Amino acid sequence: MQKRKPIYLDSNAGTPLHPHAIASLREWIDAYQRPTESGEFLGNPSSIHSHGRIAKQVLAEAREAVASSLGHNTDSGQVSFTSSGTESNQWVIRSVLEKAFQKTPTPHWITTSVEHDSVLQMQEWFLAKGGQLTLVPVDSKGVLVWDEAAFEEALRPETALISMIWVNNETGVISPIHLASRALKKSRREDVFLHIDGAQAWGKIPIDVQALKADSLALSGHKIGAASGVGVLWLKRGKQLEFFIRGKQERGRRGGTENILGILTLLAAAKAMDPKLSSQRLRPWITYLETAILTRIPEAEINGLGAPRVGNTLNVSFSNLRADSLVMALDLAGFSISSGSACSSGTLAASHVLLAMGRTQEEAKSSLRISLDPSFLTDRLDDAVRNDLDLFLNSLEKTISRMREVATQSQTRKHYEYPSYGKQFSSDQATV
Amino acid sequence: MNTLPMENSSAPIKPPSETKVLVAMSGGVDSSVAAALLKSQGYQVIGVHLQLWDQGESNQEKFGARCCSLVDSNDARRVCDKMGIPFYMINAQDVFREKVVDYFVHEYLQTRTPNPCVQCNNAVKFDYLFDRAQELDCDFMATGHYAQVRMDSGEQKARLHKAGDSKKDQSYFLFGMTQKALQMTMMPLGGLNKEHVRKLGIEFGLTQVADKPDSQEICFIGDEGYQGFIEKNASEDLRKSGVIRTVKGQTLGSHSGLFRYTIGQKKGLNINLKEEKEGLCVVGFDMNTQALIVGNESDLMKDELVATRMNWLQIPDLVRPFECHARIRAHHQEAPCKVTVFKNDTVHVKFDQPQRAITPGQAVVFYLKDEVIGGGFIERAGSEANLEALQGKLPS
Numbered sequence: 001m002q003k004r005k006p007i008y009l010d011s012n013a014g015t016p017l018h019p020h021a022i023a024s025l026r027e028w029i030d031a032y033q034r035p036t037e038s039g040e041f042l043g044n045p046s047s048i049h050s051h052g053r054i055a056k057q058v059l060a061e062a063r064e065a066v067a068s069s070l071g072h073n074t075d076s077g078q079v080s081f082t083s084s085g086t087e088s089n090q091w092v093i094r095s096v097l098e099k100a101f102q103k104t105p106t107p108h109w110i111t112t113s114v115e116h117d118s119v120l121q122m123q124e125w126f127l128a129k130g131g132q133l134t135l136v137p138v139d140s141k142g143v144l145v146w147d148e149a150a151f152e153e154a155l156r157p158e159t160a161l162i163s164m165i166w167v168n169n170e171t172g173v174i175s176p177i178h179l180a181s182r183a184l185k186k187s188r189r190e191d192v193f194l195h196i197d198g199a200q201a202w203g204k205i206p207i208d209v210q211a212l213k214a215d216s217l218a219l220s221g222h223k224i225g226a227a228s229g230v231g232v233l234w235l236k237r238g239k240q241l242e243f244f245i246r247g248k249q250e251r252g253r254r255g256g257t258e259n260i261l262g263i264l265t266l267l268a269a270a271k272a273m274d275p276k277l278s279s280q281r282l283r284p285w286i287t288y289l290e291t292a293i294l295t296r297i298p299e300a301e302i303n304g305l306g307a308p309r310v311g312n313t314l315n316v317s318f319s320n321l322r323a324d325s326l327v328m329a330l331d332l333a334g335f336s337i338s339s340g341s342a343c344s345s346g347t348l349a350a351s352h353v354l355l356a357m358g359r360t361q362e363e364a365k366s367s368l369r370i371s372l373d374p375s376f377l378t379d380r381l382d383d384a385v386r387n388d389l390d391l392f393l394n395s396l397e398k399t400i401s402r403m404r405e406v407a408t409q410s411q412t413r414k415h416y417e418y419p420s421y422g423k424q425f426s427s428d429q430a431t432v
Numbered sequence: 433m434n435t436l437p438m439e440n441s442s443a444p445i446k447p448p449s450e451t452k453v454l455v456a457m458s459g460g461v462d463s464s465v466a467a468a469l470l471k472s473q474g475y476q477v478i479g480v481h482l483q484l485w486d487q488g489e490s491n492q493e494k495f496g497a498r499c500c501s502l503v504d505s506n507d508a509r510r511v512c513d514k515m516g517i518p519f520y521m522i523n524a525q526d527v528f529r530e531k532v533v534d535y536f537v538h539e540y541l542q543t544r545t546p547n548p549c550v551q552c553n554n555a556v557k558f559d560y561l562f563d564r565a566q567e568l569d570c571d572f573m574a575t576g577h578y579a580q581v582r583m584d585s586g587e588q589k590a591r592l593h594k595a596g597d598s599k600k601d602q603s604y605f606l607f608g609m610t611q612k613a614l615q616m617t618m619m620p621l622g623g624l625n626k627e628h629v630r631k632l633g634i635e636f637g638l639t640q641v642a643d644k645p646d647s648q649e650i651c652f653i654g655d656e657g658y659q660g661f662i663e664k665n666a667s668e669d670l671r672k673s674g675v676i677r678t679v680k681g682q683t684l685g686s687h688s689g690l691f692r693y694t695i696g697q698k699k700g701l702n703i704n705l706k707e708e709k710e711g712l713c714v715v716g717f718d719m720n721t722q723a724l725i726v727g728n729e730s731d732l733m734k735d736e737l738v739a740t741r742m743n744w745l746q747i748p749d750l751v752r753p754f755e756c757h758a759r760i761r762a763h764h765q766e767a768p769c770k771v772t773v774f775k776n777d778t779v780h781v782k783f784d785q786p787q788r789a790i791t792p793g794q795a796v797v798f799y800l801k802d803e804v805i806g807g808g809f810i811e812r813a814g815s816e817a818n819l820e821a822l823q824g825k826l827p828s
Contacts (some may be wrong), residue, residue: 324520324522325567325568328478328520328568331518332518349523402566402567403567406563406566407563
């Protein structure tokens with residue numbers, strides 16, 4: 001429909017493949033094209049022969065690359081590959097809480113009101129089984145309102161798990177996750193498991209698992225330039241999880257032949273990762289968009305304004321419009337963008353994150369998330385980047401003004417008046 | 433590829449390549465072919481599937497071939513993939529529940545017989561979705577309806593006509609459209625018949641949908657039937673039982689809720705007198721006593737009705753009664769009548785010949801030859817014999 005190529009502004013949903021990931025795939029393409037001549041291609045990592053060994057080598061290198069992206073001296077043996085961030089989150093949560101249910105019928109789990117959908121799903125599961133849930137509230141900026149003492153106070157004898165999202169996928173707000181670990185240390189509750197959902201933190205802020213003092217960390221490949229279908233779970237040494245999928249792979253922690261090509265891309269992307277530099281380069285553009293939107297579009301509100309935020313994400317609510325129409329209209333105009341998280345943008349549900357921040361139902365249905373990744377800047381002059389963002393801003397301004405006009409017309413249009421049959425019926429018949 | 437009888441539709445001012453058209457796609461063969469036809473003519477087509485009702489997982493098998501099931505939305509998506517059309521799903525469950533489903537229940541509780549498809553067109557497709565089309569900067573909206581929109585260039589007005597294939601004609605369901613909506617609507621199947629449309633479906637390679645059966649029943653009602661649906665959706669206090677009485681006042685039995693009956697119904701009457709049973713049918717309701725009134729076929733024949741909540745596609749004569757044809761339900765052969773329009777959004781219709789089972793709640797739609805000039809909802813029926821009942825509704 002549009003003449004130019006679509007512009008991608010939805011990196012928090014998934015980034016394009018990192019150039020190094022593409023290069024490493026290319027390297028192996030020839031081997032795959034002529035399997036009989038090349039002698040080596042990536043076989044099954046569990047096999048004894050050379051094809052298996054070379055695949056196993058890729059696995060090991062990827063594990064080491066992931067480990068070094070998580071701080072100095074991180075033991076690659078504590079890194080497991082999964083299918084997704086969702087699997088990593090649910091593996092930990094389910095394992096820890098199922099064990100807790102064996103000890104008490106009403107275990108306790110402390111988590112936040114702004115978790116990713118994969119954790120919301122587990123909250124439903126947990127409540128249905130009779131567990132007790134404490135949700136840490138956030139303020140209007142999306143920042144957790146609890147301090148260290150509040151965490152300490154919330155601990156109960158039957159508390160089994162604290163899990164927290166580190167960087168929010170919708171707003172980009174960074175949570176002070178050290179508060180929970182400090183509270184646990186102070187209260188000497190070594191029995192309480194601390195899990196961090198770091199899917200949106202990886203590649204955006206520096207991570208050091210030693211300093212984190214957490215028991216596990218969930219990560220996701222397609223947020224950092226690897227192919228989708230690869231997740232990571234880092235587990236503190238000495239911690240054990242129940243099987244999610246039984247099998248001998250991943251050092252007996254998770255079954256199923258590894259997604260070796262996906263892991264190959266993860267190896268390259270993790271090696272190339274530079275959170276400080278990408279944040280430093282992307283933040284000015286996010287600020288540019290933020291300023292332009294607030295100047296050019298009436299009744300726009302930045303969600304998480306003034307809160308500590310990662311450099312690549314901008315979440316903005318516009319009054320009096322439906323975000324799903326806005327996303328469709330922008331798509332037709334050649335901009336790929338989403339409203340809130342990708343998981344919920346198939347249908348127009350109010351964002352639970354924005355609701356937790358005290359927004360109204362209407363406001364929570366009218367937000368747009370703009371997210372960039374370093375590929376947006378790669379090999380391009382500032383002018384070219386600015387040009388793309390200006391195209392987007394022009395389109396956004398035009399679309400929003402049109403949509404608001406339609407909404408106004410619609411409100412003033414003559415509607416059929418539907419009689420209140422129900423009321424009339426009950427009041428009439430009450431005397432019969 | 434066959435050309436579309438576009439001369440019958442409102443003529444776009446821009447060339448097709450610059451004209452954006454939102455096609456409402458149910459996942460059935462009609463709307464799929466409508467989208468494919470427009471795409472093949474060079475229009476910028478956008479496919480939208482409205483998710484109207486959540487049948488729940490347990491009902492998926494049952495609802496497989498019905499409106500708005502998961503299967504249908506997937507079919508619509510695959511048709512768009514095949515034709516290279518951007519496709520979106522819009523969740524319209526809230527508006528559908530309020531404007532169509534709750535209305536449906538309320539009407540039955542009022543002893544009226546609603547037509548949910550009329551309501552869905554009025555409140556969902558040509559109101560809610562029409563807004564969406566404008567939000568997406570579309571020049572037109574298109575549907576797979578069998579009816580024809582013609583642009584009267586002299587008057588700068590759009591006119592709604594019956595379909596070329598009278599067997600499939602759906603113009604009755606569309607009388608509630610506004611002039612603006614009509615001017616911005618395309619109905620590419622208006623001049624085609626169903627066999628032709630199925631053939632086009634195959635020619636376009638839409639094998640997934642070409643043989644799909646027509647949707648028959650009300651899309652949100654499953655195995656429980658409409659009576660079970662109302663039981664589930666309305667509190668017991670609103671579903672009172674009562675007696676069955678003849679027009680002459682004789683009590684014949686009892687019923688467990690007036691919502692189970694419609695005018696002209698013969699089945700399901702719980703009547704004790706065997707000799708009387710033959711030929712008895714529902715002829716009316718007494719809301720005050722909750723009595724079901726039964727009578728003979730002859731009691732069903734009435735030649736007058738009063739309708740309200742009118743929508744006019746052509747401005748009617750507001751002073752003199754005018755002659756036209758009126759259709760009183762979807763499958764009724766429209767009959768000649770005289771219509772008087774009153775100021776308070778009310779009309780009085782006098783048929784040349786008595787009509788069988790004029791049913792409150794149903795739409796009455798007025799035709800001049802093949803053109804829909806307007807319509808409204810039947811409030812009550814009468815005949816010379818009980819004119820006082822009618823006069824109560826008319827302004828003095």
